[in-house]
Amino acid sequence: MLLNTLFIALRSIRRNLLRSFLTILGIVIGVAAVITMVTLGNGATQAVQLKIASLGSNLLMVRPGQRQGPGGAGGGSVPSFKEADAEAILTQIGGVATVAPEGRSSVTVIANGRNWATTVTGSSNAWFQTGNWTLAAGRPFTDDEQVSGAAVCVIGETVRRELYGGAAGSQGLGEQLRIKQFSCTVIGILASKGQAGMGNDQDDTVLVPLHTLQRRVTGNRIVATLLVAMQDGADSAPIKNALTQLLRERRKLGDGDDDNFNVLDTQQLAETLSGTTQVMTALLGAVAAVSLLVGGIGIMNIMLVSVTERTREIGLRLAIGALEREVLLQFLIEAVVLSALGGVAGIVIATVASILLSSIMGIPYLFDPAINLLSLAFSAGIGVIFGYFPARRAAQLDPIEALRHE
Amino acid sequence: MSAAQSPSATPLIRLAAVTKVYGTGQAELLALKGIDLSINAGEFVAIMGPSGSGKSTAMNILGCLDTPTGGQYLFHGAHVEALTRDQRARLRRRFLGFVFQGFNLLARTSAQENVELPLLYRGDSAEVRRAAASRALASVGLTGWEEHTPAELSGGQQQRVAIARAIVTQPAVLLADEPTGNLDSQRSVEIMELLQGLNEAHGITVLMVTHEPDMAAYARRLVHFVDGHIASDEANASPTRPLAATTRSH
Ligand SMILES: Nc1ncnc2c1ncn2[C@@H]1O[C@H](COP(=O)(O)OP(=O)(O)O)[C@@H](O)[C@H]1O
Ligand SMILES: [Mg+2]
Numbered sequence: 130m131l132l133n134t135l136f137i138a139l140r141s142i143r144r145n146l147l148r149s150f151l152t153i154l155g156i157v158i159g160v161a162a163v164i165t166m167v168t169l170g171n172g173a174t175q176a177v178q179l180k181i182a183s184l185g186s187n188l189l190m191v192r193p194g195q196r197q198g199p200g201g202a203g204g205g206s207v208p209s210f211k212e213a214d215a216e217a218i219l220t221q222i223g224g225v226a227t228v229a230p231e232g233r234s235s236v237t238v239i240a241n242g243r244n245w246a247t248t249v250t251g252s253s254n255a256w257f258q259t260g261n262w263t264l265a266a267g268r269p270f271t272d273d274e275q276v277s278g279a280a281v282c283v284i285g286e287t288v289r290r291e292l293y294g295g296a297a298g299s300q301g302l303g304e305q306l307r308i309k310q311f312s313c314t315v316i317g318i319l320a321s322k323g324q325a326g327m328g329n330d331q332d333d334t335v336l337v338p339l340h341t342l343q344r345r346v347t348g349n350r351i352v353a354t355l356l357v358a359m360q361d362g363a364d365s366a367p368i369k370n371a372l373t374q375l376l377r378e379r380r381k382l383g384d385g386d387d388d389n390f391n392v393l394d395t396q397q398l399a400e401t402l403s404g405t406t407q408v409m410t411a412l413l414g415a416v417a418a419v420s421l422l423v424g425g426i427g428i429m430n431i432m433l434v435s436v437t438e439r440t441r442e443i444g445l446r447l448a449i450g451a452l453e454r455e456v457l458l459q460f461l462i463e464a465v466v467l468s469a470l471g472g473v474a475g476i477v478i479a480t481v482a483s484i485l486l487s488s489i490m491g492i493p494y495l496f497d498p499a500i501n502l503l504s505l506a507f508s509a510g511i512g513v514i515f516g517y518f519p520a521r522r523a524a525q526l527d528p529i530e531a532l533r534h535e
Numbered sequence: 536m537s538a539a540q541s542p543s544a545t546p547l548i549r550l551a552a553v554t555k556v557y558g559t560g561q562a563e564l565l566a567l568k569g570i571d572l573s574i575n576a577g578e579f580v581a582i583m584g585p586s587g588s589g590k591s592t593a594m595n596i597l598g599c600l601d602t603p604t605g606g607q608y609l610f611h612g613a614h615v616e617a618l619t620r621d622q623r624a625r626l627r628r629r630f631l632g633f634v635f636q637g638f639n640l641l642a643r644t645s646a647q648e649n650v651e652l653p654l655l656y657r658g659d660s661a662e663v664r665r666a667a668a669s670r671a672l673a674s675v676g677l678t679g680w681e682e683h684t685p686a687e688l689s690g691g692q693q694q695r696v697a698i699a700r701a702i703v704t705q706p707a708v709l710l711a712d713e714p715t716g717n718l719d720s721q722r723s724v725e726i727m728e729l730l731q732g733l734n735e736a737h738g739i740t741v742l743m744v745t746h747e748p749d750m751a752a753y754a755r756r757l758v759h760f761v762d763g764h765i766a767s768d769e770a771n772a773s774p775t776r777p778l779a780a781t782t783r784s785h
Pocket of ligand 1: 588
């Protein structure tokens with residue numbers, strides 16, 4: 130009986146393709162929306178996490194400025210850091226692996242007859258460690274070069290490619306590079322980190338010794354940021370406390386004064402940011418779930434209409450000897466097959482859309498089996514519920530009553 | 536003249552004091568007021584009477600689509616009034632074929648598939664269904680029309696598909712409630728000749744409701760309903776014959 134009824138149900142679907150299509154349209158859209166939203170949300174979350182991971186784990190970023198003030202970091206009257214601060218942190222606080230003082234400036238670099246707008250970063254060799262950088266070619270700075278502010282630089286892969294071309298890490302080493310008024314020798318090439326997600330290219334940088342930046346580019350002694358790398362497995366809270374205490378002393382802040390610098394913990398940042406994107410994902414998913422629900426109501430609507438339309442058909446089937454449960458089963462199978470088809474179509478559309486959109490948005494595509502299964506189960510459930518109840522009402526009618534139905 | 540008319544000890548169908556009440560309370564309506572009727576296998580009975588006299592009500596009870604309010608209905612010796620819904624469905628599936636005034640074919644469905652439908656519920660295999668449906672369509676003169684959908688067929692052709700669907704299970708009884716009600720007179724004559732042929736050649740018992748005397752004249756027994764009663768029940772000694780058959784028999 131089951132096989133037979135399955136056959137009858139499939140025949141009925143095939144015979145009424147337009148009606149079948151309309152029935153599942155809502156489900157297709159709903160399922161596609163939910164899966165796409167959640168998949169993109171997951172991708173965005175991962176992109177954020179990747180970006181933060183690429184900043185270097187176990188890193189404290191210290192910037193001058195009022196904590197959470199409306200002006201943010203770098204408020205006008207707030208004193209900047211000095212190189213000596215970095216030295217003090219490294220020697221006086223336990224658990225610190227290395228400290229890199231950092232300054233930055235936006236410049237246009239020129240080499241090989243080409244221009245490239247980028248950021249020049251001035252720091253020490255410690256910078257490589259704080260940022261998890263390795264060299265694809267060449268060498269780091271010598272102590273001499275760092276102290277004297279020599280005209281040498283290490284360039285990121287993007288800068289290298291734009292100025293010198295060729296395969297990754299290949300050309301550019303030993304060449305000259307003009308930054309503003311001075312010319313420096315490329316002594317090293319950073320290994321590419323790739324896109325950190327959402328259009329942020331970390332490889333687009335030129336590194337020079339801090340003194341080189343201060344003397345030849347910015348013309349001041351400002352250290353904008355202190356990058357503090359903690360030792361592996363070190364607990365960030367006590368280090369942060371000790372760091373804050375030390376800097377307060379060095380900056381001569383009284384007991385009542387607010388901190389005039391802030392400490393950003395990348396781990397904390399990672400948690401906060403990915404928490405935010407997760408909330409966003411949940412929100413988007415909820416909005417999409419509403420559309421799935423609307424799709425379900427659409428199925429119910431069409432099922433109701435189609436059962437009404439088909440009441441005479443049901444009457445006929447009953448009259449020629451179909452059992453009530455056979456008619457019911459037929460409608461149930463039709464509904465389940467249709468909504469499962471809708472679910473599968475939704476999944477296919479969502480997969481294509483997610484892959485496309487995530488590549489456009491520059492975030493990774495992450496297949497999430499749970500949400501796919503959930504949407505499929507939900508659409509099948511809707512089909513069963515909304516297919517079953519109208520059909521049951523009709524199958525319980527007297528055959529003659531059903532036949533007489535207009 | 537016909538072997539099918541030989542009286543048998545127990546009739547195929549027996550209604551005894553059958554009543555049918557529709558509605559309750561104020562709206563209560565006594566549609567059948569005690570019907571006694573016996574029909575033997577192989578009979579061709581026309582049920583006539585004015586509109587509202589209870590013909591369809593009686594047909595629905597005879598066709599096991601509905602149950603009497605009072606009285607007894609014996610089919611093949613079984614008490615139909617005591618059967619469950621599913622038992623009646625099985626009985627219809629096994630013994631009865633229906634032809635309706637409005638054809639009631641499945642839309643967008645070929646004649647072949649429409650005729651196969653009752654066999655599907657019997658669980659017949661695809662080959663059996665195909666062969667039986669082709670035979671049934673051939674016996675109503677629709678060979679070559681198997682793949683046409685109802686929309687592509689005339690009213691007369693649709694009713695013939697419906698007849699093929701009714702006889703494909705080789706039922707004992709064919710019930711037709713105003714089968715020619717939606718057809719013009721030429722098409723009606725064709726349907727009547729078809730029913731007469733099925734009755735005489737295949738021995739199918741035919742019960743037909745009509746209010747057209749011309750159509751009733753094809754039957755060999757005429758039952759008149761008036762106001763929920765049987766007013767008269769008489770044999771038709773000389774049923775109308777197709778022209779060709781009349782010529783041959785003389
Ligand atoms: N389902 C029903 N509910 C209530 N009254 C009905 C129903 N079917 C028929 N009737 C009434 O029963 C009487 C007999 O109807 P019916 O058997 O259809 O007559 P006929 O077929 O001879 O025209 C009519 O008065 C009709 O209005
Ligand atoms: Mg009637």
